[in-house]
Amino acid sequence: MKFHLLKIKAIHRLTADSVQITFDVPTVLHEEFSFVPGQYITLDIDGTRRDYSICESPNNKEWSIGVKAMEGGKISTYLVNDLKVGDELKVSTPNGRFTIPSKPNEKRTLIAFTAGSGITPIMAMAEYTLQTEEWVNFHIFYVNKNSQSVMFQDKLNDLSAKYPQNLHVHHFYTQEDQENFIYNGRIDEKKFDLILNQLIDINEVDEAMVCGPEEMIFTLAKKINEAGIVEKHIHFELFTTAVKPEQVFEKTEDEVQEVNVKVTLDGEEMEFVWNREKNLIDAMLDHDIDAPYSCKGGVCSSCMCKVTEGEVNIGENFVLTDSDYEDGMTLACISRPKTAHLAIDFDDV
Numbered sequence: 001m002k003f004h005l006l007k008i009k010a011i012h013r014l015t016a017d018s019v020q021i022t023f024d025v026p027t028v029l030h031e032e033f034s035f036v037p038g039q040y041i042t043l044d045i046d047g048t049r050r051d052y053s054i055c056e057s058p059n060n061k062e063w064s065i066g067v068k069a070m071e072g073g074k075i076s077t078y079l080v081n082d083l084k085v086g087d088e089l090k091v092s093t094p095n096g097r098f099t100i101p102s103k104p105n106e107k108r109t110l111i112a113f114t115a116g117s118g119i120t121p122i123m124a125m126a127e128y129t130l131q132t133e134e135w136v137n138f139h140i141f142y143v144n145k146n147s148q149s150v151m152f153q154d155k156l157n158d159l160s161a162k163y164p165q166n167l168h169v170h171h172f173y174t175q176e177d178q179e180n181f182i183y184n185g186r187i188d189e190k191k192f193d194l195i196l197n198q199l200i201d202i203n204e205v206d207e208a209m210v211c212g213p214e215e216m217i218f219t220l221a222k223k224i225n226e227a228g229i230v231e232k233h234i235h236f237e238l239f240t241t242a243v244k245p246e247q248v249f250e251k252t253e254d255e256v257q258e259v260n261v262k263v264t265l266d267g268e269e270m271e272f273v274w275n276r277e278k279n280l281i282d283a284m285l286d287h288d289i290d291a292p293y294s295c296k297g298g299v300c301s302s303c304m305c306k307v308t309e310g311e312v313n314i315g316e317n318f319v320l321t322d323s324d325y326e327d328g329m330t331l332a333c334i335s336r337p338k339t340a341h342l343a344i345d346f347d348d349v
């Protein structure tokens, strides 16, 4: 994760409270900024970091994000209302694990459930898949307040016109009635069952994506799983989490207070004393080490690293899989020392 100062190349209004922001990525940085659909970049605005998913297919060679002004959200409001073309922002290279395998030679069905600005990574996934997979069936179930609050409506229309056999966008509105009652209201458990009965055959689904608020993710991911899709084919992206670090760490008497930790980052080895009062990211920042992080809450995966010696305690997270744990992976932002000697590698992930 490296930050570069990038100029704003274009700002395109999507709805009254959302915009698409395109960065001018110089050709020399194209490789560093290469990404897989579903990944995000992190903005660092005066020390505050926020993640925004890339909304373009990598084939377009454009680096754009979709931003919706959140109530009380200083950064998102600034980006939507005050940012100008030509301004510069500190932008990280792309990150993230909300991605699906590309299978250009297969006939497959993909389904995506999303709400509001959760559509942003789905836009990149859908466009790339449509560009590269001739036989794909891509269903998007997209919840908004009304037809005026649909982000990327024009682009969704264009893609539907270009790929009428492959893309199927189903709009659900919570505050505007539509003729078919199935499309009225958000997608809860009952609505999900109706969708399965009337709109898709779950037995044909190969990958399922869910991107939106936490409640929607957990409800739908569980339902999709119960309907027969195994965990590794269900992908979700949380925007925020309610888990607070202080809820995560239970102090026990016998835990070590201070440890020596050896950290490998960008090919360099550093050693310092890590006090368990702090998570590993904050401990590194205290020692002027340019630690990779964004959410600091076990959500985004920017801080993923490998414990190569010793053990850490890790809090609850929605990122690491069973095989990550087996490989010794951890998230530095929710890790505290467990053993007296530790070695952590940020490069080997």
Ligand code: FES
Pocket (backbone or CB within 6 Å): 292, 293, 294, 295, 296, 297, 298, 299, 300, 301, 302, 303, 304, 319, 331, 332, 333, 334
């Ligand atoms: S910084 Fe986001 S998971 Fe650690």
